[in-house]
Amino acid sequence: MSRLLAVVAxxxxxxxxARAANPDEMLADPVLEERARELSKELRCLxxxxxxxxxxxxxxxxxxxxxxxxxxxxxxxxxxxxxYLTDRYGAFVRLxxxxxxxxxxxxxxxxxxxxIALLAGGLYLRSRxxxxxxxxxxxxxxxxxxxxxxxxxERKER
Amino acid sequence: xxxxxxxxxxxVPLVAFLGLAAIFALRVTDxxxxxxxxxxxxxxxxxxxxxxxxxxxAGFDPAALAGRVSLVNVFxxxxxxxxxxxxxxxxxxxxxxxxxVGINYKDKRASAERFLAELGxxxxxxxxxxxxxxxxEWGVYGVPExxxxxxxxxxxxxxxxxxxxxxxDGSFGDTLRGLLEANKxxxxx
Numbered sequence: 001m002s003r004l005l006a007v008v009a010x011x012x013x014x015x016x017x018a019r020a021a022n023p024d025e026m027l028a029d030p031v032l033e034e035r036a037r038e039l040s041k042e043l044r045c046l047x048x049x050x051x052x053x054x055x056x057x058x059x060x061x062x063x064x065x066x067x068x069x070x071x072x073x074x075x076x077x078x079x080x081x082x083x084y085l086t087d088r089y090g091a092f093v094r095l096x097x098x099x100x101x102x103x104x105x106x107x108x109x110x111x112x113x114x115x116i117a118l119l120a121g122g123l124y125l126r127s128r129x130x131x132x133x134x135x136x137x138x139x140x141x142x143x144x145x146x147x148x149x150x151x152x153x154e155r156k157e158r
Numbered sequence: 159x160x161x162x163x164x165x166x167x168x169x170v171p172l173v174a175f176l177g178l179a180a181i182f183a184l185r186v187t188d189x190x191x192x193x194x195x196x197x198x199x200x201x202x203x204x205x206x207x208x209x210x211x212x213x214x215x216a217g218f219d220p221a222a223l224a225g226r227v228s229l230v231n232v233f234x235x236x237x238x239x240x241x242x243x244x245x246x247x248x249x250x251x252x253x254x255x256x257x258x259v260g261i262n263y264k265d266k267r268a269s270a271e272r273f274l275a276e277l278g279x280x281x282x283x284x285x286x287x288x289x290x291x292x293x294x295e296w297g298v299y300g301v302p303e304x305x306x307x308x309x310x311x312x313x314x315x316x317x318x319x320x321x322x323x324x325x326x327d328g329s330f331g332d333t334l335r336g337l338l339e340a341n342k343x344x345x346x347x
Contacts, residue, residue: 046299090198
């Protein structure tokens, strides 16, 4: 039984390692390592471009993971690490682009679309309501009344 | 005719869709490679870190580029597109007033030397970057990449991927020719 437990414990240990960055890259200090991992998830691998460096197997992603850890160990704050990489690779290196003059359209577009949708929807509903108003309904002409009576009579005959 | 406002509103999604489709169509068909990340370093000073030399060479000290128009080419012997662009670099090596510097990226010294012995050496200086750490300072994310550095030590242009006749005929080449022309004038006067 104790042997089984040992095996289970070993498997769990390795399973936890598999979810983390490569073991040889990890920092000894778990607090710093956690910060490095959170930062890595926000940084784009420039080779694969739609993966974070945390998830990518590319060589450059590994280099950048090590660089992030190197900066953190030398005492950089999270913002300083991001600034260091943005200075060299541009804002594109961040998976979540910061709000700047360049990205204001990107960040603002969803709100503009919601406002347009609400305005358009409101106007549409307002103009829809009127024809349903009975007081404004146009009465049938004499001709239409006659045609309707004829149709109804025809139905009764069947 | 009281429905008119509604009818115009109904056309809004269609017009918006056609507008977006037109923008996307233009972006897709303009021939530009969207995987190329524009360099954040253009207009900024070239990073100062010194690359050690390949073998007995002096290496690459960015400070030594002052007063000269330079191409800084990141290459490796294991990189196939580097072979493709190599003849073009050999041609550019003949260009009057142009300095070409190589950064040998994540390569073995013997392999790099064999590569240059086989294809020729267009470089005025070669620095090595065995672990790719120094190249990060230049915002390198693949090989080959080529930078234009002006006489004032500012990065003026960057080409990602193998250098081609098309690139030299395009804006990259225009920048290079403009700098060479201006520098020639400065040297003469």
